[in-house]
Each structure stands twice: as C-alpha cells, then as structure tokens.
Amino acid sequence: MTSDQQTDSTETASRNPAHVPLGDLAAVWPRVTxxxxxxxxxxxxxxxxxxxxxxxxxEESLSVFLYALVQAGILGHMLGTPADIRKRIAEDPDYLIGPRMPDECYGAVIWLAGRAGSRAGTIGITYDSLPMILDPGNGTPEQRAKALREILTSKGGIGPEADRTAGEAEQIRLRLEAVRDELAHCIGELHEHSPLPEAYRTIGGRPGEEEVARKEALIRDLREVHTTAHLVASALTRAGSVIERQRDVCANVPTVVTAVCRAGDDTQLSRHVWVGDILGSLMGNGSQWKAAQKAADDFVQRALVS
Incomplete structure (x- = not known):
C-alpha cells in the first residue's frame, strides 16, 4: 500500500461512523473504577x-502523600464510576437523557453515546427516506432540492445537530484530558511520598506483633494502588481518543452536507441515487450509521453494569 493509499484508507475510516470504538470505553473504564x-x-x-x-x-512526607490521596479522591469523583452514576439515576431518572451534560466524566461519556446514537439513528432514517423525499411526484427538482437542503442544513437538521454533538464531544474530551493530567500529578506524588518504604523498614527492624500487623495491612492496601496506577492514565488516554474519534465523525457531517448542498445543482440534489452516493462516500452510508446507532445503544446498556 502506498502512502497516498494509506492516507485515503485512514481518512475513509475516520469518516465511517461505525468505526468509533465505543467497545474500547467499556473495556478500559473498569481499570479506572x-x-x-x-x-x-x-x-x-x-x-x-x-x-x-x-x-x-x-510525617512531612506522609502529609504530602495524604494530600495527594485527598486530591486523587476528588478527581475520582469528577471521573465517576458505574456505581456513582447509578446513584445519580436513582435521584434523577433523566440524569443521562436530559439536555444537561452530567457532572461526572463517565456519566458525560454515557450521555454523549446516547446522543450520538440518536443522531446516527436520525441520519440512518434520512438515508432510508431519500427515495420518498426526492420522489419526482413531490414537486419540481427545485422544490425537492430545497426540501433536501432544509433537512440537511437548516436548524434542527442533521448537519447542525451533528455539529452540536461534535462540540459536546470536544467538551468531554477536554474534561477527560484535564482530569487525567491532574491525576497523573497526584499519582506521581503518591509514588514519591509513599509510606511503603518506611513500612518495609519498620518490619525489618522487628517491632512488636501489633506494629508488624499494621504495616503489613498498609502493604496489602497500598501495593496494588501503586502497581495499577499507570493503567488509569492509559485508560483515560484511550477514552479520550475514542471521544476524539466520535467528535471527528460528527464534525464531518455538517462539513459534508454543507459542501454537497452548495456544490450540487437542483437537478443533482433532486435525485436520491446521486445524493445517497455522494453523502455515503463522504460521511458514511446508511448501513454504517445504523451500525453506529446499535454500537452506541449497546454501550449505553452495558455501561452501568461494568
């Protein structure tokens, strides 16, 4: 494969709505949790x-460690877990389906997937409806082209709605990135000021049984915190990449529909085969959008039981 072919393949994949790997989010978030x-x-x-x-x-090093622990806990609440989101839903059943973005990053990710799935479903239905919308019995080519332009680019149309979802995805991506960077700093402090070395030294000094038991308890409780911390940063980085792909897929839609409506004349825009082919080649076809809707719906269903 030449470099040009590789670029074309990458660009085609980035336009394919079914290539947003929401399954990766379901796979990596349990590490965070x-x-x-x-x-x-x-x-x-x-x-x-x-x-x-x-x-x-x-005591000074322990104070720094405990401060980092508190900060990590605060950032943890900003990230959220399935249990946190279930609790919020118990308080507000519309927490993940209302117009307001949830407070926790994980809740926001599920909320975004739901909205992206809804957009994908609308686009899939639009593809299915093109033969009816552009049926010659529904007016002149000019009238049919005008109706199509309204569906694609007017307020509430698939272009502006996808653009709004792209903006929401970018907000969530930036939130994830900011929390990840702050958490990485906290993890660094936890490692640098860990009380584990002193716990090992204390046990080596052969203190009383009670003190040994306490230090061994610390080792059990803290060792895995240290050894799995790197998985959190990588999981959040991967989550951010998935959200970025979702953003790019959605942002492509208004770009494409605006360009097609401007470049196509009334005769072209009144023919459903021409419209379906050009939209499908530039932003994914109807089957791909339906697959994207199913993937989003599946993720939302699984997200709260992880």
Missing amino acids: AWLDRIRQLPSTQEEFTNRYGAFHD
Whole structure:
C-alpha cells in the first residue's frame, strides 16, 4: 500500500461512523473504577491513617502523600464510576437523557453515546427516506432540492445537530484530558511520598506483633494502588481518543452536507441515487450509521453494569 493509499484508507475510516470504538470505553473504564475503589478505601486524614497503619517517622512526607490521596479522591469523583452514576439515576431518572451534560466524566461519556446514537439513528432514517423525499411526484427538482437542503442544513437538521454533538464531544474530551493530567500529578506524588518504604523498614527492624500487623495491612492496601496506577492514565488516554474519534465523525457531517448542498445543482440534489452516493462516500452510508446507532445503544446498556 502506498502512502497516498494509506492516507485515503485512514481518512475513509475516520469518516465511517461505525468505526468509533465505543467497545474500547467499556473495556478500559473498569481499570479506572477498580483503582478509584481502592483509593476510596484508604483513610485520608493523618489521624485515621495512623490509627489503622501505625506511626510514621517521616510525617512531612506522609502529609504530602495524604494530600495527594485527598486530591486523587476528588478527581475520582469528577471521573465517576458505574456505581456513582447509578446513584445519580436513582435521584434523577433523566440524569443521562436530559439536555444537561452530567457532572461526572463517565456519566458525560454515557450521555454523549446516547446522543450520538440518536443522531446516527436520525441520519440512518434520512438515508432510508431519500427515495420518498426526492420522489419526482413531490414537486419540481427545485422544490425537492430545497426540501433536501432544509433537512440537511437548516436548524434542527442533521448537519447542525451533528455539529452540536461534535462540540459536546470536544467538551468531554477536554474534561477527560484535564482530569487525567491532574491525576497523573497526584499519582506521581503518591509514588514519591509513599509510606511503603518506611513500612518495609519498620518490619525489618522487628517491632512488636501489633506494629508488624499494621504495616503489613498498609502493604496489602497500598501495593496494588501503586502497581495499577499507570493503567488509569492509559485508560483515560484511550477514552479520550475514542471521544476524539466520535467528535471527528460528527464534525464531518455538517462539513459534508454543507459542501454537497452548495456544490450540487437542483437537478443533482433532486435525485436520491446521486445524493445517497455522494453523502455515503463522504460521511458514511446508511448501513454504517445504523451500525453506529446499535454500537452506541449497546454501550449505553452495558455501561452501568461494568
């Protein structure tokens, strides 16, 4: 494959709405959830921490560690887990289907998938309806072309609605990126100021059984927090990439329909075969949009049981 063919293949894939890998989101978010659950189980005040795990000589380093732990917990609430979202839905059944973007990133991702699926369904129906909309019995070529332009580009049409979804996707992508970067800083602090080295030294000094038990408890509770932390950043990076693909697919729609409506004359825009072919080649065909709707619906259904 030549470089030009590779570029064309990449561009075609980016236009295909069925190539938004929402399944990747379902696969990576459990890593985030598992890590956040471990963080939430750790005591975050110095008194609670030392009551559970015993005293530490380096109190300054422990203070930095606990501050980073608190910050990670706050960022965790900003990210959200399936359990968090289920709780919000219990309080507000319309939490994921209303016009307002949810507060948690995970809720926002599910909300976006629902909206993207709805847009995809509308586009799929539009493809199916082209023969009827552009039937010669429905007026002159000029009248049929005008009706098509309204469906594609007027307020509430598929172009502006897809553009709005693209903007929402970009907001969510930026939120994920910001939280990921802040969380990466917290994880760095947790590693740098970890009390684990002192816990190992204490055990090596052969203290009393109670102190050994406390330090061993810390090792059990904290070791996996450290060893799985890198998975969180990579999961959020992958999630951001999926949202970016969703943004690009949606942003392509208004670009294409506007260009087609401007470039096509009334005769071309009144023929459903011509319209279906050119739209399908530039932004995905009806079958691909229906596949995108199914993928989005499936993700939304699975997202709350992960």
